[in-house]
Amino acid sequence: MSETNQRYDVVVIGGGAAGLSGALALSRARRSVLVIDSGSPRNAPASHVHNYLGREGAPPAELLAIGRAEAADYGARIERGEVVAAEKLADGFRVVREDGSAVGARRLLVTTGLVDELPAVEGLAERWGNEVLHCPYCHGWEVRDRPVGVLAVSPMAVHQALLWRQWTDDVVLFRHEQPDFTDEDYEQLAARGVPVAEGVVAGLEVADDRLTGVRLAGGTVIPREAVVVQPRFTARSAVLETLGLVPTDMVMGDHVVGSYIAADPTGATDVPGVWVAGNVANLMEQVVGAAAAGLKAASMINMDLVTEDTTRAVAKRRAPFSAEAERRVTERVLGDRRHGLQETR
The missing domain is CATH 3.50.50.60 (FAD/NAD(P)-binding domain)
Incomplete structure (x- = not known):
């Protein structure tokens, strides 16, 4: 398996409206971001996107191309590929692609969408x-x-x-x-x-x-x-399942209409450090709603990272006064006294 030392603040899995919106916001927040996109958007068969204010009637491919360029302008890295697994580590995540390559991430934003089963x-x-x-x-x-x-x-x-x-x-x-x-x-x-x-x-x-x-x-x-026709809306949840997240059935009456990954209103899942946005979490979301969900999740991810960065900064600031540091100073002083190297009063 090919390993890499590359590590990002956030790896976004899925390059649709939700993923690119999240990547744009995170890049503007000066986070290092990698978007891994399989290149199979749900709305590829459609000729136009509708109800997207300011982009009404835009071809789906055009909208995504604009989104990729905007996110890249702020430093996001966008790569084509299929993520097959993610592993929780002590300090983040390891994301594995189908070619065996892997990258590290402090946080994950998964926006893999759904499959329409006819x-x-x-x-x-x-x-x-x-x-x-x-x-x-x-x-x-x-x-x-x-x-x-x-x-x-x-x-x-x-x-x-x-x-x-x-x-x-x-x-x-x-x-x-x-x-x-x-x-x-x-x-x-x-x-x-x-x-x-x-x-x-x-x-x-x-x-x-x-x-x-x-x-x-x-x-x-x-x-x-x-x-x-009403398809069955099945979440593309394989990557999330490798992290232990199990899809939930969406039921209308006694009929299962699809599956989704449960999350709180910000997109946070039961796995700390993993957020979801778009159709993988909300089967009925339209494109503009998916983009909004990506933005919301991104803001919460950045806040989570800010909290972690602050905690680390405080710990570093306190390091000279830690119990271990005090022990070392005490041992040195007592040692000096024992050897007559320090004058006593």
Whole structure:
């Protein structure tokens, strides 16, 4: 295994909005910072970032490129790589990459995000981030007034259909393999003009690289230009698990919608010295929220380091008057007296 003597105040694992925001703040606080980025952002399939004040509509890759340049301008080091493990040491952490190289860190900020796990329906994965969507606040405006289908894969399906009805009056809810809805559900859907399509969804219809419809198992195709589906949101927690942090299931009703790493409001985890920010800790966080969480965690990390630096400075200042120093002085004085080298009064 390749070792290195490099040691940073903070190693940031993950180079998305949360990680780069944290790196920027820490670098501006004159901390030595290394960002290790796997290069696989969650929003890579999306064409634009939305609801990010001042950067509305920016391509995700462009936003990250700007963030990397800004953090680097203040001294942050940014490297491509995959972190496979982290080890707690007496004075910090040892961070190991897939190539076997390792670096040291006084603190860790982990912003590895999550993985969207889609149902096994033909065509969903291929159109994900294009016409297959999940968040109306991220993509609702782009499909406003167009035919939208909601694929029921959880007890939240009726809620999803009613929510997307805000952006278009042409919403069809595909019951797929979910249990039948309640009378109250049907009444609400009818009141909002949302029909329910019975039958298992077999796949999506695509023509000229555009979604055209949803195909049921019986062969019926219902024209749609966008499909909404709720993925399972699984935290990228492998590195954190090597430190003993176990993912927590996020449950809505009786349905597990994903997993996350528990932390306090500042991002501090149960492992002292380890903070998390972004989707790895909050499954519902949008890009701007992830950036804000990275900033908050960074400020707390810096304060933690300031406290440690101060404690060390006080100990160093007191060193000449420590018990050990006094013992040495006493022994020297008594020794001088014993050998008649010091005049007594």
